[in-house]
Structures are given as C-alpha cells and as structure tokens.
Amino acid sequence: MRSRIGLLAIAGVAIVTAAVIGVMSVLIVGAHRGALLAQLTRGADQLSETIRSSTYWDMLENRRPALHREIVTLGRQAGIEKVRLFNATGTIMFSSDENEIGRSLDKRAEACYACHAAGRPLEKLSTRQRARIYRAADGHRVLGMIRSIDNEPACWNAACHAHSREETVLGVLDVNLSLAEADRQIAHDQRQLVLLAVLAIAASSLLLWWLSDRLVVRPVRTLIAGTRKVADGDLSTTLPAQARGELGDLARAFNAMIQRLGDAQRQLTQADKLASVGRLAAGVAHEINNPLTGILTYASFLQKRVPDRPEMAQDLEVIVRETKRCREIVRGLLDFARRSPPQHHPTDLNEVVRRGVAVVMNQLTLARVKLDFDLAPDLPAVPADANQLQQVAVNLILNAADAIGERGGTIHVRTGVVDVPPRGHTVIRTATCPKGCDLLDPAVRIGRNPALRVLRRHGEREATVHLDPVYGRVNHRASEPCEDGTLCSYACPRCRTRLDLPEVRCGTCGAPVFAVQSVGGARVEWCTRKGCHWTRWQAAESLGSQRQVELAVEDTGMGIAPEDLDHLFEPFFTTKGNRGLGLGLAVTWGIIEGHGGTVDVESESGQGTRFTVRLPLSGTREAEPAPAPAVSSAPSAPGPAPTGQAPAATPEGERGAA
Amino acid sequence: MSATWDVLVIDDEPVVRDAIRLVLEEEGLRVALVPDAETALLNRALDTCRLVICDVMLPGATGIEVVRAIRARRPAVPIVLITGFATAEVAARSREAGATAFLAKPFDDTELLDLVRRVLERTDAAGEEGRS
Numbered sequence: 120m121r122s123r124i125g126l127l128a129i130a131g132v133a134i135v136t137a138a139v140i141g142v143m144s145v146l147i148v149g150a151h152r153g154a155l156l157a158q159l160t161r162g163a164d165q166l167s168e169t170i171r172s173s174t175y176w177d178m179l180e181n182r183r184p185a186l187h188r189e190i191v192t193l194g195r196q197a198g199i200e201k202v203r204l205f206n207a208t209g210t211i212m213f214s215s216d217e218n219e220i221g222r223s224l225d226k227r228a229e230a231c232y233a234c235h236a237a238g239r240p241l242e243k244l245s246t247r248q249r250a251r252i253y254r255a256a257d258g259h260r261v262l263g264m265i266r267s268i269d270n271e272p273a274c275w276n277a278a279c280h281a282h283s284r285e286e287t288v289l290g291v292l293d294v295n296l297s298l299a300e301a302d303r304q305i306a307h308d309q310r311q312l313v314l315l316a317v318l319a320i321a322a323s324s325l326l327l328w329w330l331s332d333r334l335v336v337r338p339v340r341t342l343i344a345g346t347r348k349v350a351d352g353d354l355s356t357t358l359p360a361q362a363r364g365e366l367g368d369l370a371r372a373f374n375a376m377i378q379r380l381g382d383a384q385r386q387l388t389q390a391d392k393l394a395s396v397g398r399l400a401a402g403v404a405h406e407i408n409n410p411l412t413g414i415l416t417y418a419s420f421l422q423k424r425v426p427d428r429p430e431m432a433q434d435l436e437v438i439v440r441e442t443k444r445c446r447e448i449v450r451g452l453l454d455f456a457r458r459s460p461p462q463h464h465p466t467d468l469n470e471v472v473r474r475g476v477a478v479v480m481n482q483l484t485l486a487r488v489k490l491d492f493d494l495a496p497d498l499p500a501v502p503a504d505a506n507q508l509q510q511v512a513v514n515l516i517l518n519a520a521d522a523i524g525e526r527g528g529t530i531h532v533r534t535g536v537v538d539v540p541p542r543g544h545t546v547i548r549t550a551t552c553p554k555g556c557d558l559l560d561p562a563v564r565i566g567r568n569p570a571l572r573v574l575r576r577h578g579e580r581e582a583t584v585h586l587d588p589v590y591g592r593v594n595h596r597a598s599e600p601c602e603d604g605t606l607c608s609y610a611c612p613r614c615r616t617r618l619d620l621p622e623v624r625c626g627t628c629g630a631p632v633f634a635v636q637s638v639g640g641a642r643v644e645w646c647t648r649k650g651c652h653w654t655r656w657q658a659a660e661s662l663g664s665q666r667q668v669e670l671a672v673e674d675t676g677m678g679i680a681p682e683d684l685d686h687l688f689e690p691f692f693t694t695k696g697n698r699g700l701g702l703g704l705a706v707t708w709g710i711i712e713g714h715g716g717t718v719d720v721e722s723e724s725g726q727g728t729r730f731t732v733r734l735p736l737s738g739t740r741e742a743e744p745a746p747a748p749a750v751s752s753a754p755s756a757p758g759p760a761p762t763g764q765a766p767a768a769t770p771e772g773e774r775g776a777a
Numbered sequence: 778m779s780a781t782w783d784v785l786v787i788d789d790e791p792v793v794r795d796a797i798r799l800v801l802e803e804e805g806l807r808v809a810l811v812p813d814a815e816t817a818l819l820n821r822a823l824d825t826c827r828l829v830i831c832d833v834m835l836p837g838a839t840g841i842e843v844v845r846a847i848r849a850r851r852p853a854v855p856i857v858l859i860t861g862f863a864t865a866e867v868a869a870r871s872r873e874a875g876a877t878a879f880l881a882k883p884f885d886d887t888e889l890l891d892l893v894r895r896v897l898e899r900t901d902a903a904g905e906e907g908r909s
Contacts, residue, residue: 401862405834408861411883413792419885420800439885446883 124339125331129324136323140316148309155301156262160250163264167294170202171266174292178268181279183213191215200261200295204268205230207289229253230263230293252298260298265291338366342373354381404449411449415442436583443562463714465500466508468534468668468734475512476532479520487527488520495535501668501734507710508734514707515672515730522676522728531673539667539733541659542591544717547571547643550588550635552611552618558635560585565594571635573618577607577649584609590643590659593652603650609633619647627653666736667716673729679722707732782809782822784893787843788832788859789813793882797830800886801893814838818846826854828897833860833867844874855896859884 170193177186186204194202194215203214209224209231226235229251234244244267251263268290275284282289341358348356356377358370422435476490483490519530550558550571560572563585570585575597582599601607609618618633625632625646632653634642641658704718711718715735722728783806788794791812798808809822813836817823829847833840840858847856855877860867871879880892 405861408882409790409793412790412859412861413796413883415883415885416796416800416889419887420796420803423886442883443885450881 125328125336128331129327132327133320133324136320137316140312140319144309144312144316148305148312151308152305155305156252159262159296159298159301160246160264163250163262163294163296164246164266166199166296167264167266167292170294171268171292174204179273179277181277181281187213191217198296198300200255200297202295203293205291205293207286212290230265230291234265234267255297260302262296262298264294264296266294267291334364334366338370342366342370345373345377349377349380354384400449407445407449411442411445415439415446418442440560440562447561463502463504466503466505467498467500468503468508468670469494469498471503471505471508472512472532472534472670475509475516478509478513479516482517483520483530486520486523486525488523489527489529490516491529491531493531493533498534498668499536499666499736501736503714503734504710507713511707511710511732512670512672514704515670515732518704518730519672519674519676519728522674522678524676528675530675531671533669533671533673535669535671536736537667537669537733538664540664541656541662543589545590545656545659547588547590547635547637547656549638550643552614552616552635554611554614554616556611556613556616558611559588563596565589565596566592570596572612573633573635574610574612574615575601575607576610577601577605583612586645590656591654593654601649605649606630607647607649609647620644625651625653626655627651667733668736669734670732671729673727675727678724678726679720679728680724684720684722782807782826784808784828784830785817785820785822785826786810786830787812787814787817787835787840788830789836790832793832793859797889800889804890804893806893812836814843814846817843818850823847823850827900828893829854829856830893831856831858833858833871834862840876841871841874844871844876848875853900855900857892857896 170190174186174189176182177189190202190204190213193199199215201215203216203219204212205224206212209226209228211219211222211224214220224231226232232251244265249265251265253261253263255261267288270282270284270286270289274282274289275286345356345358354377357374418435418438422432422439425431425435472492472494516530516532523530546568548559548568552558558571558573559569561569563570563572565585565587566589568588570588573584573586575582575584580599580601582597582601584598585596587594610616611618618635619631620634620642621631623632623634623644624630625648628646628648628651630646630648630651632644632655633647634644637643637656637658639658641656643656644654646653708718711732711734717731717733719731719733720728721731784797784801786794786797786808788797788810789812794810794812798810801808809820809826811817811820811822815837817829817831823829829851831840831843831847835843840860844856844858847854856875857878857880858871858876859880859882861882878892878896880889
C-alpha cells in the first residue's frame with residue numbers, strides 16, 4: 120500500500136518537472152530551428168550571389184546554352200532543389216528542372232509573392248524578405264531564395280540591345296534549397312529532448328519516491344504501527360529514533376509520551392491494586408477485629424484470674440498469643456495498604472533543616488524562641504525523602520518550641536556525621552531456633568521492634584522470656600522473676616529444641632551460652648547466667664560501625680517525665696493537653712524507620728530534651744542488621760496503634776543504652 | 778438502682794460490649810452498654826458518666842458524628858474511640874471532632890485498663906468541670 124503523501128508528492132513533482140522541461144524543450148527547439156534556418160538562409164543568399172556572379176558574363180554576352188548548362192549543373196548539387204531564372208515578365212527562361220522552361224508564372228505564385236504582393240513590384244528587398252519556405256509536391260519543405268537581376272549600363276549598352284535603359288529589374292534568380300535534412304535534424308533533436316524529459320521525470324520521481332519512502336513514509340508507517348499498538352494497549356512499544364530531523368524528534372517525543380503514559384498507567388494500576396487491597400483490608404480488619412477483641416479481652420482477663428491453675432493459664436496464654444498474632448497480621452495488611460514508600464534521593468540534611476526552619480520561623484519568633492544552629496559544613500548527602508525529612512525537622516522543632524512554652528528559650532539544632540557501632544543499635548530482625556521456628560514475637564515489642572521469645576528453665580521452673588531485639592541491649596522481659604547468678608537453660612518455645620551451646624563459653628563469666636540463628640545462619644549469643652549481660656553477634660560486629668548523619672534538636676524546655684518517655688512515639692500520646700494531636704512524634708518515628716534510621720530521646724525533667732535522629736549514609740542494608748530506635752515501647756508502624764500497649768511481663772535486666 | 782454510671786460503652790457488637798464491661802466492672806467501674814448512637818443519646822448514663830467508649834463505625838451514624846453530639850451535651854467528658862479500622866485519617870478526624878483518645882481493636886484487658894485509668898486520672902487531675 121503506497122501512502123497518499125508519497126503519491127501526491129511524486130505526482131506533483133512529475134507535473135512540475137514535465138511542465139518545466141516541456142516549456143524548455145519548446146524554447147530550445149524553437150531557437151535551434153531559428154538558428155538553423157538563419158544559417159541556411161544565409162547559405163542560400165550566398166549561393167544565389169555566387170550563381171549570379173558566375174553567370175554574369177554568360178547573361179551579358181547572351182550565351183544561352185552555357186547558362187543553361189551551368190544552371191542544370193548547379194541544380195544537381197546536393198541539397199539544391201532547383202535553380203531557375205525568370206525574365207521580367209515571369210517566364211522561366213532557364214531552370215535545372217527542364218520541364219519548367221518557358222512556363223510563365225503568375226505574380227501570385229510563391230516565388231513572386233515577396234515583391235508582387237503590394238501590387239506595385241518592389242525593387243529592393245532584404246535577405247529575409249527574399250527568402251521563403253514552401254512545401255514541395257512530396258511534402259518536404261523547401262527554402263527559396265530570390266535575387267533580382269538588376270539592369271546596369273553594361274546591359275543596355277551591350278551589342279544585343281536586348282534591354283532598354285528604363286528597365287530596373289531584368290529578371291529574377293530563384294535558388295531553392297531542400298530543408299529535408301534540416302527538418303530531420305530538428306525532429307531528431309525534438310525526439311531526444313522528449314526522451315530526456317521523460318527520463319528526467321522518471322528519475323526525479325524515482326528519487327522522490329526513494330526519499331519520501333526513506334524519510335517520510337517508512338517513519339510515518341512505523342509511527343502509525345506504534346500508535347496502533349499503543350491503542351491496542353501495548354505500552355511497551357518504542358520506536359527506533361535514530362532518524363534525524365522532525366520525524367526523529369516526533370519518534371523521540373512519541374517514545375517519551377509512551378514512557379510517561381506507561382509510568383502513569385503502572386502507577387494507576389499500582390494505586391488501583393493498593394486501593395483494592397486497602398478496601399479488602401478495611402473490610403477484613405473491621406469484620407475480624409471485633410471478634411478478636413472479644414477473644415483477646417476475655418482470654419487475657421481470664422489468664423490473670425487462674426493463678427492456681429498453671430496449665431489453664433498456659434493454655435490461655437496460647438490463646439492470647441495467637442490472637443495477638445492475628446492482630447499483627449491484620450495490622451500488617453492495613454499498614455501495607457496505606458504505605459507509600461519514601462522516594463529516596465541524595466539529600467542535604469542541612470538544606471532540609473534550613474527549609475524546615477523557614478516554614479516555622481514565624482511561629483518561633485512569636486513564641487520568643489531562639490534558634491541556635493550548629494550545622495556541619497561538609498555533611499555528606501544522605502539517601503532520603505527530602506519532604507519527609509523536612510516534616511521530621513519541623514515536628515522536632517515545633518515540639519521543642521512547645522516544650523519551651525511561654526517562658527521563652529533556645530532550641531539548638533545540630534547536624535553532623537557519627538560512626539554508629541552495631542552494639543546497642545543493630546536490630547535482630549531474623550531469629551530462628553535450630554529447627555527453623557521463628558522466634559520473633561510481633562505481639563511483644565521492646566523498643567518498638569518485635570522481641571525474641573525463648574523458653575527459660577532452671578530446675579523445674581519454666582518461664583517465657585522476651586529478649587531485647589536490639590543487639591547489645593538488655594531490656595529483656597520475663598513472665599517470672601529469677602534470681603541473678605542462676606544458671607539457666609534456654610529452649611525454643613514451640614519445638615522445645617535446646618538453644619544452649621555448652622561448648623561455647625561466655626566471655627565475661629565463663630558460663631555456657633545459648634544462641635539463636637539470625638541472617639545467613641549467623642549466631643547471636645547470650646550468656647545463660649541470669650544477670651550476666653554478655654552477648655555476641657559476630658556477623659554484626661564484623662560489619663563494623665556504620666557512618667550515619669545525625670540531626671539533634673535540643674530544647675531548654677521542661678523536659679519529659681521518665682514514665683512518659685515510654686509512650687512518646689505512640690499516636691495520640693501528648694503532654695501538651697489540648698494543644699497537640701499527639702501524632703507528630705509517631706509520624707516522625709514512622710518516617711525515620713522508613714529510612715532505616717533511628718530516633719533517640721534524652722530528657723531530664725526541668726532541664727530540657729534532646730531528640731537525635733540518625734540516618735544511615737548507605738541506606739537500609741537488605742537482609743542485614745538495620746539500626747534500631749532506642750526508645751522502648753512504641754507502636755508497630757507509623758499509622759495509629761493502640762495506646763497503652765503495656766508489656767505483659769515485668770521488665771528484666773536494666774534499661775537499655777538509650 | 779444507682780442513678781450514676783462511670784462508663785458508657787457504645788458498640789454494635791455484643792461481644793465487644795460485654796468484654797469491655799467484664800474488664801471495667803472488675804476494676805470497680807459501673808458500666809452502661811448501648812448498641813447505637815440513638816440509644817446512647819437517649820440513655821441517662823450519658824449525662825452522668827465519667828467516660829464514654831464509642832465505636833467508630835456504628836449503624837446509622839459514624840463515631841465521629843456521635844462524638845460531636847456527645848460533645849454538645851458534655852463538653853468535657855473524655856471520649857475514647859475504638860475501631861477495627863485504625864487509619865491515620867480516621868484518627869485525625871476523630872481527634873478533630875473532640876475525641877480524647879483512640880484505641881485500636883483488638884485490644885487486651887491490660888491495654889484497655891491502662892488507657893481507661895490514664896484517661897480518668899488525667900480528667901480527675903484536671904478537675905472535671907463538665908460533669909452535669
């Protein structure tokens with residue numbers, strides 16, 4: 120199928136070429152013919168003059184046979200049609216065509232017309248006027264040239280006295296040349312011109328066809344094919360964009376458009392998927408959470424009311440634990456449905472802080488709060504979502520301003536780079552027993568991360584212990600107290616496989632250790648002696664310290680009561696009375712956890728509070744220990760979570776490194 | 778029959794109402810139960826209670842509307858919203874409407890008790906001027 124564009128262009132060019140070449144041919148052939156004729160006319164004139172000169176004496180001396188012979192001979196020359204001589208009355212006296220001799224011509228005959236047209240004969244004519252062209256009997260053209268034989272003294276003085284003095288013209292010499300050869304030449308030239316014109320039209324059409332096919336038709340056809348594919352829903356289509364010029368630009372623009380369309384569609388699909396999951400999750404959450412509330416409340420209520428029946432308490436513990444697992448599953452579904460992953464780009468934390476400060480500057484000035492900056496000048500860029508980080512900076516600064524209250528005060532904002540060791544910061548996010556049971560218990564969180572649940576035995580006594588998931592920290596919780604110094608043994612609470620490693624000894628007290636398997640089978644070890652805080656995670660230690668950027672916001676406000684520190688990052692927890700929503704720090708914590716970072720808080724009542732945000736420079740390490748928040752008791756995710764989620768067991772050991 | 782109640786529980790799910798009553802009565806609180814907003818607004822307990830616990834999704838009305846209606850009658854009474862569908866948006870809107878605290882279902886007895894105690898302590902400390 121040939122495209123219309125190509126056809127139209129070729130037809131247009133062919134018509135224009137034909138017209139130009141046609142006009143040119145007509146002009147060229149005309150000029151050529153004119154030049155040829157002029158040349159022949161000049162030749163004929165010269166020939167007639169030659170004949171007159173060479174016959175002059177024959178005529179003067181009236182040597183008629185010689186004259187006759189001469190004219191016949193001349194008439195036989197190639198290209199000469201005939202030569203004849205008229206007398207003044209129009210009678211052919213001599214001619215190379217002997218049949219004509221003696222015949223009289225009328226004044227209106229073609230040979231006479233030039234002089235006799237006006238009635239009264241002309242006596243002097245120009246060369247062009249003397250020439251005439253007519254067709255011979257067989258149709259070929261003939262150029263006739265007449266030349267008058269004028270009367271001169273020699274004629275009327277001659278002895279024959281044939282002419283009187285009064286006569287002006289004594290006769291006319293008529294030389295006729297055949298134009299057949301010239302006409303053949305012209306016809307040949309014409310044919311060649313026509314052939315050339317046809318060739319030129321064909322060549323230019325062919326060239327145009329080739330060019331339009333290469334430059335227009337094929338790219339356009341590819342574009343159309345691409346457009347059709349897109350219309351059929353194939354957004355992976357790309358056009359080869361190597362062509363230069365406008366069509367290349369068009370192809371590139373097309374590709375860019377399709378790419379953006381694809382991105383938008385993928386986002387829409389993703390959003391659609393998330394929305395569906397969200398609706399499903401909402402429905403499931405609503406339907407399931409009501410019965411779960413019943414089970415959980417009744418079971419946990421009963422659990423504390425059967426102290427004299429330990430087997431029943433243990434069975435109820437199973438119900439409570441498994442119901443809490445269900446709760447975590449539903450919560451995870453909801454979290455997943457509303458999660459928007461942060462967009463990480465290299466971010467200058469100082470710039471983020473400056474922009475955040477600009478947002479709240481007016482409020483701070485009104486509250487008579489001074490800002491004091493100590494921003495590290497050569498802070499490396501951190502992979503982060505700048506908008507979310509700005510929200511964190513604003514939250515922390517506004518919190519600090521609120522803590523300062525009406526009295527006025529100063530907020531110190533500091534940035535810097537720190538090396539964070541794994542001990543006290545890295546979270547154990549994978550923990551299994553030797554048989555592969557998952558030891559992480561999402562229902563019990565220590566420092567906002569799921570704790571590790573193990574079974575502790577000494578003698579006949581058995582207790583559930585939740586180990587602090589932050590490596591090196593010892594905020595463990597046990598369902599039953601145990602005297603310090605007791606050597607215990609540890610086991611998996613599900614399959615009851617022993618976790619003890621008798622051959623490995625504690626680095627502090629020499630007691631046996633117990634261990635769980637973390638990422639890649641690496642062991643995390645603890646001492647089995649109650650009260651000994653020795654622990655070792657070789658894999659995390661071998662990774663060494665992690666460079667992190669740090670943002671510290673410190674106020675000179677009223678400080679936070681120790682009992683409130685535990686609830687600080689819970690949604691709706693606020694010490695601001697009716698002024699705050701209690702969402703700021705929960706959101707902050709969610710954002711920083713989403714960046715694989717930590718938020719630490721140090722506070723002293725009446726002295727002020729310091730929040731320290733740390734973000735890893737390398738981003739979150741996949742399947743590797745990630746840094747942990749260092750404040751205990753917090754919700755599972757940035758979204759709201761129940762308030763008052765208190766530990767079901769008594770704190771054990773000492774408060775962590777926070 | 779005593780004319781005063783400590784807690785008014787509004788939830789259309791009987792098991793949730795009963796569970797809450799079980800835990801709170803053990804704490805020595807007198808608990809009134811109603812299944813929907815209409816009944817709640819007609820119940821005399823609304824005028825005397827020290828705390829309202831209300832589900833966010835109720836038949837005929839959202840918990841947020843209920844919070845507004847209660848606020849009109851009892852400007853200072855603490856209202857705890859409970860929901861099985863805890864999103865930041867629902868939380869923010871209920872807070873805006875005047876809810877005091879927010880508890881995600883499912884909760885256990887400790888979580889419920891801790892929150893109720895904390896809310897009551899705080900209102901007691903603030904001196905409950907809204908009691909009518």
